[in-house]
Each structure stands twice: as C-alpha cells, then as structure tokens.
C-alpha cells in the first residue's frame with residue numbers, strides 16, 4: 001500500500017514563486033499598531049465575513065495558501081498581560097484550525113496551512129482533527145509544525161515552565177512518528193468498501209492498530225479517520241537552531257529560513273539540504289520559504305508614501321512585547337550594545353535572544369524594529385522593482401516561496417493581487433493556475449502523497465508496524481493523553497539565525 005501518485009514533471013521556464021498569505025486570527029500579528037489605521041479591517045478578525053473575504057481574495061490572487069500562525073499563550077514578559085491586551089498583540093487569538101472549513105467552503109483551490117504545537121496536546125486527537133480537515137477540503141491542508149516558545153503556554157497546559165528547548169524537538173520527532181503511523185500506516189487505501197449488499201462499510205483486514213510505545217507517547221490506534229487525499233498534510237517548519245534544523249531536515253517539506261544577506265540565505269539552504277540528505281531524504285525535494293514584506297505602489301513615490309504611512313503607526317512597544325524583551329531598549333544610550341545594557345540591568349538575554357543579539361547596539365536594534373525588521377526580504381517599490389527583487393531571491397538566493405506579511409487588511413492583499421501578481425505572471429514567475437481538486441501538495445510538489453524518501457513513507461508497507469498484540473484488546477491503563485511532559489528550567493536557545501526566530 002503506497003497510494004503514491006506520480007509527480008507531475010516540472011514544466012520548463014523560469015523558476016516560479018509560491019505565495020502564502022501570512023495570517024493570524026488576531027488584530028496584531030507581526031506589524032504591531034497598524035490595525036488602528038483608517039480603513040484597516042483587522043478588528044473584524046472575529047467575523048466569519050472577514051475570513052471569507054480574505055479567502056476569496058487570496059484565491060482570486062492565485063495564492064497557494066493562507067498560512068495561519070498561532071500561539072497558545074500570551075506574551076507577558078515585557079509589559080505583562082496589560083500591554084498585550086492593550087496592543088491586541090496576539091490576544092485575543094482564535095483557534096486557526098476552526099477557521100479552515102468556513103474558508104474552504106467558499107474556495108475551490110486555495111490551501112490552508114495552520115500552526116499547531118507538538119509540545120502540549122497529544123498527537124492522537126490532532127491526527128484526527130487534521131485528517132478531518134484534509135478530507136473535507138479535498139486535500140488542501142498543511143501544518144506548520146512548531147514546538148512553542150511562550151512560558152505562559154507551558155503554564156496553560158499544567159507545567160511550571162517551558163520544556164528545555166532541545167527536548168521539545170525530541171518530543172516533536174516522536175510526535176511526528178505517531179502521526180505518520182496513524183496517517184500513513186493505519187488504513188490501507190482501499191479499506192472503505194461501502195458494500196451495502198455485503199453489509200460491510202469498512203474492511204477490518206485493511207485497518208490496523210498502531211500500538212505505538214515510545215518515550216513520550218503510547219497510542220493504540222487505529223486512526224479514527226479513513227484515508228484522506230494527502231494522508232499527511234503538507235509539512236511546514238521554521239527553525240533557527242541546530243536541534244530545530246535536525247527535526248526540520250527529517251520532516252519538513254517546506255522550511256522557513258532567514259538571513260540578512262544572500263550568502264547567509266544560500267548557506268542556510270545548503271546546510272538544510274545537506275542535513276536532509278543525511279536523513280536519507282532527497283534534498284532537492286525541500287522547498288525554502290521566507291517571510292517577505294512587499295509594499296507596492298504604482299509609482300516609487302506612492303510606495304514610499306505608503307511605507308511612511310505604515311511606519312507612522314508602528315508600535316515599538318509592540319515589537320518589544322513580541323520580542324519578550326528583558327529591558328526597555330528605548331531607555332538606554334543608543335551607542336550601548338544590548339549586552340552592555342543587559343549587564344547594567346542585571347538581566348540575561350533570555351527569549352529576547354530569538355530576535356536580538358548581545359553584540360547589537362541599542363540604536364541598531366531600534367532602527368531595525370522601526371523599519372519593520374524585514375531584513376533582506378523587504379521591498380517597497382513599483383511592481384517592476386518588486387518583481388526584480390523577487391527574481392533575484394528565486395534565482396540567486398535560491399528560495400521557492402514567501403509568506404506575505406500584511407500591513408493592512410485588505411490593502412496588502414489587494415496590492416498583491418492588482419499590482420504585484422500581474423507583473424510576476426507577465427514574467428512567468430507564478431505557477432500555473434491551480435485546478436479544482438488539486439491537493440496542496442500536488443500544487444507545491446507535483447504529487448499528492450509524501451515521497452518514498454520521506455520518513456513517513458516507511459509506515460506505509462504492511463511490515464513496518466508491529467504485529468497486533470492480541471492480549472490487550474481493551475482500554476489501556478496509560479493512554480497517550482496521560483503522558484505529561486516533564487518541565488525543565490528554560491535555557492537560552494542556541495539560534496543559528498535570528499531571522500527565522502520570529503514570530
């Protein structure tokens with residue numbers, strides 16, 4: 001049982017850009033303060049109509065997917081709960097998975113990638129939820145695999161503090177293995193019979209328990225949902241640390257990377273591909289994404305005016321809350337380094353290290369914040385200038401796709417649709433229009449199912465799951481839901497690249 005579709009051969013022509021709309025079901029996701037702008041619709045994120053309009057626009061613009069970020073706690077390190085609430089910074093924040101069916105119902109080709117953490121909720125229920133979405137959307141879902149980074153999230157799930165960084169990834173690796181067993185190995189493709197005359201809906205010979213017994217999880221199975229178009233949803237992952245890279249290179253089909261310079265970006269891609277090859281995967285199958293900020297105007301002057309308008313409202317306080325800052329950078333001499341300012345205050349870098357380095361000056365950090373911290377993948381200009389930059393990112397940096405940052409709803413999306421996409425299309429830099437019924441994976445990779453070199457594929461063949469233990473057919477004494485993670489003292493993340501660290 002492999003259920004493999006043959007990949008569609010790549011068409012010749014220039015390399016094309018995959019585009020996701022970067023979203024989060026809150027008022028202030030990354031570029032804080034801008035929700036206040038006249039005409040910005042972000043305050044409507046709790047309305048069904050807001051999401052239906054977003055989905056229709058994204059599909060009409062030819063985007064691959066709406067990519068939904070998520071956190072399961074609050075940013076309370078800088079300014080406490082008061083600041084987060086006042087700024088609407090990722091609170092209130094709706095459940096991303098619940099938005100998908102509504103958006104799927106008004107679209108036919110758009111994909112939906114949702115963030116879900118492997119750290120707190122057990123895999124069995126998540127496997128079922130994802131399969132339900134894959135089934136109902138005809139295979140249009142993806143998953144952004146995260147391990148979570150907010151101490152408050154840990155406290156929301158019964159722990160005293162975050163699990164140690166690297167052990168979160170150990171847990172993620174096993175979590176994914178459980179999911180692969182459920183998604184890929186539990187049901188054969190032909191297990192549903194719908195045989196009215198024979199009185200058999202499903203064939204018991206073609207469905208099996210998974211009997212997973214690992215360090216973190218014990219899951220009996222079988223999976224509760226029949227085979228879905230993609231089985232495993234398209235796997236996205238962002239990482240900046242050596243341990244995160246190991247997990248990404250084993251599992252991710254699309255990896256978010258950062259980098260301040262072209263050399264850094266290329267090195268990051270090369271390192272990740274090499275790590276994937278070391279895991280036995282075909283490194284050419286990995287796609288690389290960046291977060292990109294594109295601010296477009298008909299003329300350069302119009303684009304500059306738009307950028308200035310956005311920057312006027314940008315909240316530096318929001319950036320400090322989001323960065324989980326240990327100190328208020330605005331209170332220090334700009335010529336000091338962050339390390340010196342921390343030493344003066346008797347503080348450690350902590351989670352703030354996800355965004356800033358100790359060697360950076362306060363002045364440079366504040367400038368970086370005020371200019372939206374977009375690094376290499378930011379451009380404000382005419383459609384021609386933006387398309388020129390994107391062609392360089394594709395051909396020379398080596399990326400495959402972007403998550404488009406939004407500054408204003410729906411202005412950013414409308415500008416992409418009316419200014420940027422037509423220019424990219426004219427240059428042959430967007431993939432062909434998606435066909436109804438095409439899965440998200442097919443759109444990205446030319447196949448519906450994970451390739452045979454992916455670790456999930458190992459669970460497809462009948463021999464790879466253990467034979468059923470006949471002895472325990474009843475309820476287990478230690479179901480997966482009872483395995484709580486053990487908390488450990490938070491340690492500082494060893495990030496390779498800070499640019500991949502947020503949000």
Ligand SMILES: Cc1cc2nc3c(=O)[nH]c(=O)nc-3n(C[C@H](O)[C@H](O)[C@H](O)COP(=O)(O)O)c2cc1C
Pocket residue numbers: 068069070071115144145146147148149238239240241242243244245256257290291403493495499500501502503
């Ligand atoms: C584009 C992008 C999107 C991300 N989305 C989320 C998210 O929605 N939720 C989350 O907890 N982390 C998110 N992250 C953070 C990553 O999951 C990861 O924690 C971060 O890149 C640091 O890597 P590390 O865990 O290897 O240190 C995102 C990162 C990037 C670059």
